[in-house]
Amino acid sequence: MSDTTKLDQRPEWTALADHRKSALPRPDLRELFAQDPGRAERYVVRVGDLRIDYSKHLVTDETLALLQELAVATDVFGLRDAMFRGERINITEDRAVLHTALRAPRDAVIEVDGENVVPKVHAVLDKMAHFADRVRSGEWTGHTGRRIKNVVNVGIGGSDLGPAMAYEALRAFTDRSLTVRFVSNVDGADLHEAVRDLDPAETLFVIASKTFTTIETITNATSARTWLLDGLGGDEKAVAKHFVALSTNAQKVADFGIDTANMFEFWDWVGGRYSFDSAIGLSLMIAIGPDRFREMLDGFRIVDEHFRNAEAPANAPLILGLLGVWYGDFLDAQSHAVLPYSHYLSKFTAYLQQLDMESNGKSVDREGNPVQWQTGPVVWGTPGTNGQHAYYQLIHQGTKLIPADFIGFARPVAELSDGLKAQHDLLMANFFAQTQALAFGKTPDEVRAEGVPEELVPHKTFRGNHPTTTVLAAELTPSVLGQLIALYEHKVFVQGAIWNIDSFDQWGVELGKVLAKRVEPALTEGADVPGLDPSTAALVAAYRELKEV
Numbered sequence: 408m409s410d411t412t413k414l415d416q417r418p419e420w421t422a423l424a425d426h427r428k429s430a431l432p433r434p435d436l437r438e439l440f441a442q443d444p445g446r447a448e449r450y451v452v453r454v455g456d457l458r459i460d461y462s463k464h465l466v467t468d469e470t471l472a473l474l475q476e477l478a479v480a481t482d483v484f485g486l487r488d489a490m491f492r493g494e495r496i497n498i499t500e501d502r503a504v505l506h507t508a509l510r511a512p513r514d515a516v517i518e519v520d521g522e523n524v525v526p527k528v529h530a531v532l533d534k535m536a537h538f539a540d541r542v543r544s545g546e547w548t549g550h551t552g553r554r555i556k557n558v559v560n561v562g563i564g565g566s567d568l569g570p571a572m573a574y575e576a577l578r579a580f581t582d583r584s585l586t587v588r589f590v591s592n593v594d595g596a597d598l599h600e601a602v603r604d605l606d607p608a609e610t611l612f613v614i615a616s617k618t619f620t621t622i623e624t625i626t627n628a629t630s631a632r633t634w635l636l637d638g639l640g641g642d643e644k645a646v647a648k649h650f651v652a653l654s655t656n657a658q659k660v661a662d663f664g665i666d667t668a669n670m671f672e673f674w675d676w677v678g679g680r681y682s683f684d685s686a687i688g689l690s691l692m693i694a695i696g697p698d699r700f701r702e703m704l705d706g707f708r709i710v711d712e713h714f715r716n717a718e719a720p721a722n723a724p725l726i727l728g729l730l731g732v733w734y735g736d737f738l739d740a741q742s743h744a745v746l747p748y749s750h751y752l753s754k755f756t757a758y759l760q761q762l763d764m765e766s767n768g769k770s771v772d773r774e775g776n777p778v779q780w781q782t783g784p785v786v787w788g789t790p791g792t793n794g795q796h797a798y799y800q801l802i803h804q805g806t807k808l809i810p811a812d813f814i815g816f817a818r819p820v821a822e823l824s825d826g827l828k829a830q831h832d833l834l835m836a837n838f839f840a841q842t843q844a845l846a847f848g849k850t851p852d853e854v855r856a857e858g859v860p861e862e863l864v865p866h867k868t869f870r871g872n873h874p875t876t877t878v879l880a881a882e883l884t885p886s887v888l889g890q891l892i893a894l895y896e897h898k899v900f901v902q903g904a905i906w907n908i909d910s911f912d913q914w915g916v917e918l919g920k921v922l923a924k925r926v927e928p929a930l931t932e933g934a935d936v937p938g939l940d941p942s943t944a945a946l947v948a949a950y951r952e953l954k955e956v
């Protein structure tokens with residue numbers, strides 16, 4: 408951005424702050440709908456198969472116009488275009504940010520340092536498809552000639568959350584004869600539980616790590632190799648048939664002992680949390696097959712094109728991003744709930760946590776100055792109906808403002824029995840009822856009219872006015888999943904652009920890694936750790952004492 412005016416000194420920011428004050432107390436959803444019932448139709452944007460309803464938000468046409476002016480002033484679309492062009496917008500790592508190239512059509516031209524990267528992307532996709540087909544058909548066999556029946560993805564963060572989430576989301580599209588598991592935690596229990604009932608002769612390990620230096624992944628991969636070799640009589644040659652790598656780092660892959668012919672490459676312009684539609688998706692591709700994987704990429708592309716071309720008032724990622732800025736910066740919301748009404752999306756919010764919180768959990772701007780405004784929210788949530796019987800109480804009647812996204816589908820997956828399909832309307836009745844209750848609540852008079860004793864009226868009153876977005880699609884298909892993920896990727900982008908932060912680095916994860924390396928010898932060998940603070944030193948001593956018992 409060439410204009411270096413601080414965000415909170417921009418007239419567009421001040422205008423929003425004034426607008427917020429003039430609308431005190433918060434705009435009331437009952438009133439807003441009474442005055443303007445047309446907002447139910449007007450505040451809807453359609454992208455691909457997604458119908459995104461933002462009518463139940465604490466905004467008016469004026470709020471939305473002011474937010475859009477802020478987007479213009481902060482040149483969100485300028486940064487967007489720079490991203491799509493392959494400019495090095497990840498300034499602290501001096502890298503391009505081109506996850507959108509991972510789903511570009513074969514004939515697209517996207518250059519990084521003068522080289523068109525699209526042919527490389529498709530060469531890897533083709534190599535993945537060839538390999539996935541061989542595993543799925545049984546042509547690729549293990550060291551003893553047995554068919555591969557189990558796939559274990561070993562990775563963490565962006566090298567785990569995406570494929571693990573998508574595998575759950577698309578289970579109905581998977582080859583059910585394959586067992587696919589995901590190991591991420593350096594707690595040995597994770598690998599233990601993942602392999603304890605598997606036969607090494609039938610097991611393929613997919614080692615996923617952009618850097619191939621991440622300690623959790625390399626430790627688990629090393630243990631997996633030991634497990635495999637122990638089970639197959641110790642012949643080192645077995646590794647070539649049972650280990651493949653997904654990485655940007657060929658040297659480290661070779662050092663680990665994996666043949667680089669069995670490596671699926673990606674590039675430094677793909678951020679870890681944006682990498683799931685790169686080679687990092689191999690386990691998913693083996694599970695659902697290359698055609699379904701490509702359908703998913705097409706879904707991503709639909710939203711990419713929309714984000715790139717739709718005018719501001721109809722641009723879904725822009726609208727969702729701006730709403731988040733409104734709540735976080737002007738209405739003091741600290742968190743954002745994502746509540747899918749689909750069992751298959753049980754890992755979706757965990758995936759979004761990394762996408763959003765690792766991207767926008769920053770407190771200095773792109774020039775390195777402390778920001779004087781709120782940045783990324785705490786993202787949380789689990790599938791909706793389960794949440795209703797756990798934490799929805801706080802959303803309905805607590806003291807906090809928690810904007811929430813409700814994601815639901817009109818049809819259950821095809822393979823459910825008729826009886827189970829019939830449950831879908833009940834699921835979705837909850838979906839619609841919750842956003843209605845959150846928005847419109849129940850007044851004290853309505854409670855009294857039900858004959859509730861006066862002393863219980865305050866307890867049974869629902870203030871309402873809790874904002875929600877409703878995302879509705881016909882069915883959870885690979886394409887729809889791609890559309891949903893791209894929607895959130897670009898929403899996160901919009902917010903980072905407005906807050907003037909680098910959404911593509913993650914320096915905040917480094918210190919813990921360094922300190923863990925320093926502390927480890929104190930735990931294993933009782934070594935003296937110079938410079939350990941008194942609190943941590945006492946904890947380490949207690950740990951060692953307990954360990955000896």
Ligand code: F6P
Nearest residue numbers: 564565566616617618621679916
């Ligand atoms: O620790 C954070 C992080 O760097 C994430 O950004 C990344 O997705 C994860 O670790 C895993 O990194 P890698 O793929 O290099 O093993």
